[in-house]
Amino acid sequence: MNQLGKNASWPFPESPADERIAQLERRLERERRARQEAERLAESGLRDLYVSRARIELLNGISVRANESDDPLEVLRLAVREICTTLGFPFGNVLVADPDIPGAMRAAGISFARTCDSAQPFIKASHEVKIAAPADGQAEQPVMTQVPVWTPDIDTLVGFDRARLARLASFKSMLTVPVLSGRDVEAVLEFFSMDQREPELELLDVLLQAGLQIGGVFRRRHHADRLRDSALTDPLTGLPNRAAFAQNIERSFRDCRDLKEPAPSLLFIDLDGFKLVNDTLGHQAGDRLLIDMADKLRMLVSNANAFEDENPFASNVKLARLAGDEFTLIVDGPDRAKLAERFAAEIHLSLRQPQWMENNPVRVTASIGVAHDDGHYTTVSDMLRDADLAMYEAKSLGSERTVVFDQKMRNNVQSRLTLVNDLRTACENGDFILHYQPILALDTEQLVGFEALVRWKRGDVIVPPSEFIAAAEESGVITLLGQWVMREACTTAVRWHKLVPDREPPLRISINVAPRQFLQPTFVQQVREILNETGADPRWIGIEITEGAAITKPHHTARVLEELRALNIQVGLDDFGTGYSSLSRLQTIPIDNIKIDQSFVRTQTRNNAQWSVVKAMLDLAHALQLRVVVEGLETEFQREELTAFGCEYGQGYLFSKPLTEEDAAALIIEQPEGPFRQMEKRIAG
Amino acid sequence: MFNVLEDVITDAYGPEAWDSLICMAGAEGAYSSLGTYADTEFHAIAHATATLTGQETTDVLQAFGQSAMPIILKRFPLFAEGVGDARTFLLSLNSVIHPEIRKIFAGAACPHFKYAIGDDIIQITYHSRRRFCDIAQGLARGALSHFGEAGDVSHPECLHSGDDACRLDIRWAA
Numbered sequence: 001m002n003q004l005g006k007n008a009s010w011p012f013p014e015s016p017a018d019e020r021i022a023q024l025e026r027r028l029e030r031e032r033r034a035r036q037e038a039e040r041l042a043e044s045g046l047r048d049l050y051v052s053r054a055r056i057e058l059l060n061g062i063s064v065r066a067n068e069s070d071d072p073l074e075v076l077r078l079a080v081r082e083i084c085t086t087l088g089f090p091f092g093n094v095l096v097a098d099p100d101i102p103g104a105m106r107a108a109g110i111s112f113a114r115t116c117d118s119a120q121p122f123i124k125a126s127h128e129v130k131i132a133a134p135a136d137g138q139a140e141q142p143v144m145t146q147v148p149v150w151t152p153d154i155d156t157l158v159g160f161d162r163a164r165l166a167r168l169a170s171f172k173s174m175l176t177v178p179v180l181s182g183r184d185v186e187a188v189l190e191f192f193s194m195d196q197r198e199p200e201l202e203l204l205d206v207l208l209q210a211g212l213q214i215g216g217v218f219r220r221r222h223h224a225d226r227l228r229d230s231a232l233t234d235p236l237t238g239l240p241n242r243a244a245f246a247q248n249i250e251r252s253f254r255d256c257r258d259l260k261e262p263a264p265s266l267l268f269i270d271l272d273g274f275k276l277v278n279d280t281l282g283h284q285a286g287d288r289l290l291i292d293m294a295d296k297l298r299m300l301v302s303n304a305n306a307f308e309d310e311n312p313f314a315s316n317v318k319l320a321r322l323a324g325d326e327f328t329l330i331v332d333g334p335d336r337a338k339l340a341e342r343f344a345a346e347i348h349l350s351l352r353q354p355q356w357m358e359n360n361p362v363r364v365t366a367s368i369g370v371a372h373d374d375g376h377y378t379t380v381s382d383m384l385r386d387a388d389l390a391m392y393e394a395k396s397l398g399s400e401r402t403v404v405f406d407q408k409m410r411n412n413v414q415s416r417l418t419l420v421n422d423l424r425t426a427c428e429n430g431d432f433i434l435h436y437q438p439i440l441a442l443d444t445e446q447l448v449g450f451e452a453l454v455r456w457k458r459g460d461v462i463v464p465p466s467e468f469i470a471a472a473e474e475s476g477v478i479t480l481l482g483q484w485v486m487r488e489a490c491t492t493a494v495r496w497h498k499l500v501p502d503r504e505p506p507l508r509i510s511i512n513v514a515p516r517q518f519l520q521p522t523f524v525q526q527v528r529e530i531l532n533e534t535g536a537d538p539r540w541i542g543i544e545i546t547e548g549a550a551i552t553k554p555h556h557t558a559r560v561l562e563e564l565r566a567l568n569i570q571v572g573l574d575d576f577g578t579g580y581s582s583l584s585r586l587q588t589i590p591i592d593n594i595k596i597d598q599s600f601v602r603t604q605t606r607n608n609a610q611w612s613v614v615k616a617m618l619d620l621a622h623a624l625q626l627r628v629v630v631e632g633l634e635t636e637f638q639r640e641e642l643t644a645f646g647c648e649y650g651q652g653y654l655f656s657k658p659l660t661e662e663d664a665a666a667l668i669i670e671q672p673e674g675p676f677r678q679m680e681k682r683i684a685g
Numbered sequence: 686m687f688n689v690l691e692d693v694i695t696d697a698y699g700p701e702a703w704d705s706l707i708c709m710a711g712a713e714g715a716y717s718s719l720g721t722y723a724d725t726e727f728h729a730i731a732h733a734t735a736t737l738t739g740q741e742t743t744d745v746l747q748a749f750g751q752s753a754m755p756i757i758l759k760r761f762p763l764f765a766e767g768v769g770d771a772r773t774f775l776l777s778l779n780s781v782i783h784p785e786i787r788k789i790f791a792g793a794a795c796p797h798f799k800y801a802i803g804d805d806i807i808q809i810t811y812h813s814r815r816r817f818c819d820i821a822q823g824l825a826r827g828a829l830s831h832f833g834e835a836g837d838v839s840h841p842e843c844l845h846s847g848d849d850a851c852r853l854d855i856r857w858a859a
Binding site for chain 1: 688700717718719760763766767768773776777779780781784785787788789790791802
């Protein structure tokens with residue numbers, strides 16, 4: 001048998017020429033068909049490649065933008081354009097979920113069109129379309145579904161209001177693509193076409209994915225909105241918080257200044273009895289009270305519409321909780337001042353009824369400060385300060401009061417500011433002097449020391465401490481002043497010691513230290529430095545703190561007092577009996593003496609004396625081995641009685657008013673020769 | 686386009702006629718459906734056909750368009766899938782058919798048609814820079830025939846006769 005190969009001979013005879021031509025023509029025809037078949041395969045492959053690449057690019061483009069953007073509408077705008085151009089839809093439109101009606105959709109005002117004029121009415125209708133939430137049992141519109149839906153014939157849709165206009169535009173089919181965030185349909189893209197060819201499943205899947213990607217932008221936006229809301233909301237009452245209030249008032253103030261209009265009026269509301277509720281009924285009750293208060297204020301604001309006939313802008317009122325029991329109202333509108341004061345009155349009224357808390361009737365009242373803008377304010381913080389000051393003024397007048405900030409208060413503020421500034425300068429210049437009031441042993445009337453009392457040389461006037469210490473404490477100037485006093489007192493102690501170097505025990509100068517100074521972490525260090533600088537012996541000075549300072553930070557106080565005593569400095573508790581410390585707390589404070597406040601002594605007369613409280617204090621102090629000083633001694637009767645009760649030391653006008661350093665020095669020199677009062681008379685004489 | 690022309694000529698006059706026309710036109714002759722060839726070759730072949738058959742080139746191009754339609758629709762059934770009438774088919778040129786053409790023939794230069802639509806007429810306006818408006822006229826006729834509809838396609842305005850654009854009026858018989 002012949003093999004097929006290079007040298008194999010053709011076994012068939014040569015055919016005639018006609019036959020050969022026919023054979024070649026058949027071969028040509030076969031070749032042509034083969035070529036057409038190959039072309040068809042290539043065309044089909046190219047088409048598939050094109051389609052899948054276009055889909056990938058489409059999905060990729062939408063995904064990239066969706067991942068970058070935090071604006072869902074911007075991404076929808078891009079998506080509707082890209083889908084239309086890539087897939088050849090002449091018109092695409094976007095619907096978004098209606099925020100006011102669950103389940104309903106409305107046009108987002110975003111579309112893409114490349115159509116003829118006859119489609120304009122349909123496009124216009126699509127821009128205004130609203131689709132109601134499906135009623136029970138009613139068939140869902142394609143826009144409500146969770147997957148892309150292709151409708152080959154719009155005419156078959158039930159309830160599609162735009163069908164007639166769609167026919168006019170020659171649109172036959174519709175494709176809807178949901179934008180999902182979880183199970184929620186956030187938006188729907190609807191595409192219209194004349195093309196009634198059914199889209200491939202892969203395409204619907206790509207569009208579903210695109211919808212999910214855009215849904216992610218909605219989800220992020222909701223998340224950001226929630227974060228922003230929670231950052232601006234008070235979690236307890238649900239009211240706007242301090243940050244929200246600050247934003248609101250600053251924006252209002254700025255807008256009003258731009259328009260050259262008065263800023264809104266401000267109400268600062270502070271509850272009067274709130275601390276008591278917290279302390280006696282507990283924090284839970286306190287929280288409930290605040291929630292109730294917030295509800296009452298909310299109700300008042302919403303009821304403001306009831307008197308809206310008087311003020312059409314009554315609803316332009318913003319409520320906030322600043323902190324603790326502080327609330328604010330921002331009241332805007334043409335009659336803001338009148339309305340603000342009306343709100344204040346309504347608030348007092350609404351608090352008249354007691355609330356029941358754990359079977360206890362609880363009645364809280366409010367103190368309200370109001371500030372109106374008279375065009376005088378240049379910054380919003382000044383206005384806030386004034387509303388706050390007015391509130392404190394209201395509080396100082398008693399409960400249930402409203403105070404409107406006025407010119408007089410402004411003047412007070414101004415003079416307080418001037419006072420603080422002058423005080424600061426005085427500290428820098430050392431425009432102070434110390435006066436010294438003698439302290440005596442009551443039984444022997446021997447001089448044992450002095451209390452240093454500061455005076456301010458303001459020009460030619462000597463200003464008593466009652467007129468500037470409070471301002472100094474409030475403004476913080478007190479720490480500078482306190483250091484000056486201590487340095488000056490130590491310097492004096494050194495000078496006096498030179499006058500009577502052998503005196504034993506040495507004279508002691510008591511120095512009052514304000515809470516703010518005492519609570520400084522470097523206080524002991526300051527004392528040590530001043531002692532070193534001046535060369536004063538620690539036994540020559542005593543430090544007196546008030547009860548207030550002692551209980552503010554009990555642990556810190558105990559430690560500082562121990563350190564001072566370790567330096568050999570005597571420490572005492574000033575104004576005892578006026579403050580907060582219970583007698584039992586005395587034993588936890590490491591002190592050497594207490595000074596009974598003058599209010600317990602001044603009122604005692606020979607005909608009408610009530611010594612029981614003073615005696616109790618003396619008994620307790622002695623039981624704790626503390627020495628007692630009384631101040632404000634004015635009569636011989638008081639001295640006799642207190643001496644009889646065993647009180648060790650006293651000071652007051654009975655013995656001497658506060659003296660200048662020179663007069664005090666003269667006393668010291670004279671003192672060894674006899675009882676104190678004769679000496680003083682000799683000096684005075 | 687060249688392949689469709691080859692089919693039309695071969696169907697009408699036999700394979701030798703196609704060979705003769707290519708020789709006469711001085712054209713390359715080896716056309717693949719996926720290749721791109723100069724429009725001048727197409728017009729040369731059309732001109733040769735007109736010369737050989739004693740017709741006007743315009744008529745040849747129109748006849749070609751009309752005969753091409755069934756061949757095109759047989760070869761690319763997607764173009765008319767789901768379409769039941771000539772009006773829908775003609776209106777889908779921009780949105781369906783040209784996009785489909787671009788899917789297969791990357792970079793294909795398809796014109797964009799503007800439509801004016803009446804009850805029994807569609808006016809299609811476009812710029813036929815490649816001078817294929819006669820073929821378009823024939824294609825439109827072919828579309829009417831394909832869907833078995835009676836009507837007439839006229840070409841009252843032409844870019845190449847000094848008008849602003851080419852306009853085809855497709856009017857259905859009442």
